Amino acid sequence: MTGEVPAYGSLRDRLASILIGGSAVLAVLLFFVVRGYAAQVAQEGQDSILSASVSSILDAAVLRDGAIELDFPYASLSMLSTASDDRVFYAIYEDGTLLSGYGDLGDTPAVAGDARTFASLDYDAATVRVATASRTLIGADRPRRVTVRVAQTQDALAETLNQISRNVAMFGLGFFALATVLAYWATSTTIGQLSRLTTSVTRRGPQDLSPFLKPVPREMVPLVGSLNTLMVRLEHSLKQSEDFIVEAAHRVRTPLATVRSYAEATFQRVQEPENRTALRAMMRAIDESSRAAGQLLDHAMVTFRAENLEREEITLDAMLRDLVERMTPIAEMRDVTLRLDSDGPAVLRGDAVLLQNAFRNLIDNALKYAPVDTAITVRIRATPQLSVDVIDEGRGFSPDEIDILATRFVRGHDAEGHIGSGLGLTIAKDVATAHDGTMVLSNTQKGGACVTLRF
Amino acid sequence: MRYIAVLSLAVIPLAAIAQDWEGRRVFGDADAPQSLRVLSSTDTSFFVPIIDSFLEGRADVSVEYLSTGTADLDEIFRENPDQYDVVISSAMDLQLKLTNDGYAQRLDGFAHPDWAQWRSSLFAFTTEPAAIVINTAAFDGLDIPATRQDLIEVLRENAPRFDGRVGTYDVRQSGLGYLFATQDARASESYWRLMEVIGSLNAQLYCCSGAMIDDLAAGRISVAYNVLGSYALARQDITEVLTVILPSDFPTTMMRSALVSNASSEPALAEAFVSHLIRLQSQGSPEDFPLPSLDAIQDTTGRAAISLEPALMTYLDTLKRQVFIREWENAIIQNQ
Numbered sequence: 001m002t003g004e005v006p007a008y009g010s011l012r013d014r015l016a017s018i019l020i021g022g023s024a025v026l027a028v029l030l031f032f033v034v035r036g037y038a039a040q041v042a043q044e045g046q047d048s049i050l051s052a053s054v055s056s057i058l059d060a061a062v063l064r065d066g067a068i069e070l071d072f073p074y075a076s077l078s079m080l081s082t083a084s085d086d087r088v089f090y091a092i093y094e095d096g097t098l099l100s101g102y103g104d105l106g107d108t109p110a111v112a113g114d115a116r117t118f119a120s121l122d123y124d125a126a127t128v129r130v131a132t133a134s135r136t137l138i139g140a141d142r143p144r145r146v147t148v149r150v151a152q153t154q155d156a157l158a159e160t161l162n163q164i165s166r167n168v169a170m171f172g173l174g175f176f177a178l179a180t181v182l183a184y185w186a187t188s189t190t191i192g193q194l195s196r197l198t199t200s201v202t203r204r205g206p207q208d209l210s211p212f213l214k215p216v217p218r219e220m221v222p223l224v225g226s227l228n229t230l231m232v233r234l235e236h237s238l239k240q241s242e243d244f245i246v247e248a249a250h251r252v253r254t255p256l257a258t259v260r261s262y263a264e265a266t267f268q269r270v271q272e273p274e275n276r277t278a279l280r281a282m283m284r285a286i287d288e289s290s291r292a293a294g295q296l297l298d299h300a301m302v303t304f305r306a307e308n309l310e311r312e313e314i315t316l317d318a319m320l321r322d323l324v325e326r327m328t329p330i331a332e333m334r335d336v337t338l339r340l341d342s343d344g345p346a347v348l349r350g351d352a353v354l355l356q357n358a359f360r361n362l363i364d365n366a367l368k369y370a371p372v373d374t375a376i377t378v379r380i381r382a383t384p385q386l387s388v389d390v391i392d393e394g395r396g397f398s399p400d401e402i403d404i405l406a407t408r409f410v411r412g413h414d415a416e417g418h419i420g421s422g423l424g425l426t427i428a429k430d431v432a433t434a435h436d437g438t439m440v441l442s443n444t445q446k447g448g449a450c451v452t453l454r455f
Numbered sequence: 456m457r458y459i460a461v462l463s464l465a466v467i468p469l470a471a472i473a474q475d476w477e478g479r480r481v482f483g484d485a486d487a488p489q490s491l492r493v494l495s496s497t498d499t500s501f502f503v504p505i506i507d508s509f510l511e512g513r514a515d516v517s518v519e520y521l522s523t524g525t526a527d528l529d530e531i532f533r534e535n536p537d538q539y540d541v542v543i544s545s546a547m548d549l550q551l552k553l554t555n556d557g558y559a560q561r562l563d564g565f566a567h568p569d570w571a572q573w574r575s576s577l578f579a580f581t582t583e584p585a586a587i588v589i590n591t592a593a594f595d596g597l598d599i600p601a602t603r604q605d606l607i608e609v610l611r612e613n614a615p616r617f618d619g620r621v622g623t624y625d626v627r628q629s630g631l632g633y634l635f636a637t638q639d640a641r642a643s644e645s646y647w648r649l650m651e652v653i654g655s656l657n658a659q660l661y662c663c664s665g666a667m668i669d670d671l672a673a674g675r676i677s678v679a680y681n682v683l684g685s686y687a688l689a690r691q692d693i694t695e696v697l698t699v700i701l702p703s704d705f706p707t708t709m710m711r712s713a714l715v716s717n718a719s720s721e722p723a724l725a726e727a728f729v730s731h732l733i734r735l736q737s738q739g740s741p742e743d744f745p746l747p748s749l750d751a752i753q754d755t756t757g758r759a760a761i762s763l764e765p766a767l768m769t770y771l772d773t774l775k776r777q778v779f780i781r782e783w784e785n786a787i788i789q790n791q
Contacts, residue, residue: 089555
């Protein structure tokens with residue numbers, strides 16, 4: 001029942017892409033915000049120098065003999081020197097008329113207006129930042145308004161901004177890389193919880209339907225809760241069907257025994273060959289059904305007892321000797337010799353009923369397939385590992401089936417004509433597993449089948 | 456508009472030819488397919504070896520070297536920037552203003568120190584101090600002045616001897632003279648006192664260093680103030696007669712600079728010429744490069760030259776210039 005579950009997207013990918021995408025957006029945002037802020041700060045820096053330059057020129061303005069004289073200091077322009085050798089332009093106006101400097105530097109300033117203004121404009125194929133300020137000189141006849149305008153190209157500013165942009169870009173990339181690593185870490189940690197649950201579900205034995213009790217993250221509680229409920233329901237329905245099988249087998253077996261005895265009695269009485277043949281076939285069918293019902297009961301019993309294994313000290317050789325003795329009459333009926341080969345006392349802690357059941361089924365199986373005048377050997381070895389082999393001298397297992405024979409209700413295709421349900425090997429295997437042992441199917445060198453239980 | 460454009464195209468070459476040059480000389484084959492027009496304030500003689508070495512290996516190039524005064528040069532070039540490929544001048548302020556006003560082409564890839572260039576467009580290639588040059592004979596029996604203050608004292612004490620025999624630049628005519636004067640005035644008040652004294656001695660005013668040195672050599676004047684020492688030292692014939700004094704109180708050192716016209720018709724050739732100049736000044740022997748290299752002054756006296764910065768434009772301002780010229784005239788022209 002390991003059907004392919006269709007996958008729809010990936011939680012890990014989705015989580016990772018949201019986190020990484022988010023940090024990419026944040027990094028880009030960071031870049032533009034910091035760059036914008038840097039541009040503003042750099043522009044304010046240039047503005048303040050331009051403003052100082054304008055002030056120093058304005059301060060030098062004096063009225064002499066009714067004319068404006070402007071002996072401005074060397075520092076007025078010297079302070080505008082930059083590493084990128086920015087170009088500098090200036091203009092000096094009196095009441096809106098150009099006195100000196102670059103007349104085409106922006107619009108002729110208005111006569112009124114006190115505010116110190118800054119503007120960016122294109123001048124001679126370059127973008128320049130212009131600072132303008134005015135001052136009123138009180139002359140004898142009338143007041144004169146001196147306006148000074150100083151402009152500077154923005155090469156150094158652009159260079160600074162580029163430098164900052166490069167640094168911020170590196171910073172943003174670093175931030176993004178870090179965020180990506182964090183995103184992967186966070187995603188793995190989160191998904192790790194799911195993987196852990198998956199592992200613990202996968203690791204469970206096929207019979208283990210007990211609820212998960214290990215603490216899980218809060219978000220996973222409903223999932224695990226549903227899983228547990230499902231398990232309970234599954235166990236309940238499994239138990240119901242087992243009960244049903246046991247009940248059915250039990251109810252079938254008793255009437256079958258009655259029918260068998262009647263059939264046998266009738267067989268003794270009738271003389272007609274065809275009637276005898278019919279009755280022999282009938283008895284065979286009854287035997288087969290009876291045996292199947294018996295094995296179903298055994299299997300149900302094995303399943304039940306294996307879940308609640310009671311371990312006690314068992315002397316395996318004694319138990320098998322007893323079993324061989326009890327089964328010898330059946331073997332003799334088939335002209336098969338049953339031998340026990342033991343090298344000494346073999347002690348095992350386990351469930352005597354289960355073990356007896358397993359070995360009876362194995363010997364039963366061997367008897368079924370053993371040709372006339374051959375021997376079946378039950379060999380017990382206490383060292384190096386406690387093991388029991390049941391070996392016959394028949395045709396052995398067919399190599400292409402050897403892996404699936406122990407599965408429930410699977411019978412070898414040479415089983416035609418033999419009574420059986422296909423549960424014998426399954427029972428033996430379940431018992432071995434319940435005792436932390438293994439069952440291995442192999443063929444002997446002479447070709448006979450060998451079933452080995454190792455504990 | 457079109458007529459005017461056509462008309463001006465026709466007239467400009469005529470105007471260029473009609474220009475009255477101080478010196479004009481064509482190097483190389485005059486009919487060469489490529490010709491470079493160099494507009495310069497430097498006497499032609501200094502550039503003969505430089506241009507000769509430039510033309511080596513350039514058979515198809517001719518160089519027309521046109522020289523005139525710094526102020527004229529600025530005016531001529533501003534009128535027709537497309538007529539000239541390379542502009543060389545000692546007036547750093549005018550050169551810087553030309554560059555600032557966008558007349559110079561940017562030349563990237565020159566390994567030239569930052570302090571000797573501006574915007575990778577204006578390249579300084581000499582350092583030349585302003586000197587006091589005296590006719591040694593005229594100072595017979597007097598102490599040779601070492602500073603401006605010394606000069607003031609000597610002139611004051613021997614007023615009759617030097618009356619009419621002191622020369623200096625006419626700052627109204629000469630761009631370099633104006634640069635020297637403004638930088639002196641910026642550095643020290645003693646400049647104005649010296650001008651007062653020179654003015655009281657009926658100063659002789661000159662357009663250019665060459666003329667001043669000629670008069671000094673001929674004995675027509677005894678002292679010249681703010682002359683290019685390099686010109687005097689270059690005159691082998693009169694080294695005996697003259698003494699060149701670099702004032703020890705404060706230096707005024709000019710850097711000759713070159714730029715390539717933004718409207719040049721031979722930009723690659725012009726760039727090669729500037730590159731040649733820069734290379735020669737650092738590597739050339741005195742025969743190849745007769746002017747003092749950038750390192751010459753720095754090495755011997757540790758004196759810094761006037762720095763190439765926008766502040767050089769300060770004294771070029773109309774209002775500022777008016778004030779300065781008026782003060783200068785008040786000081787120097789007293790008896791005229």
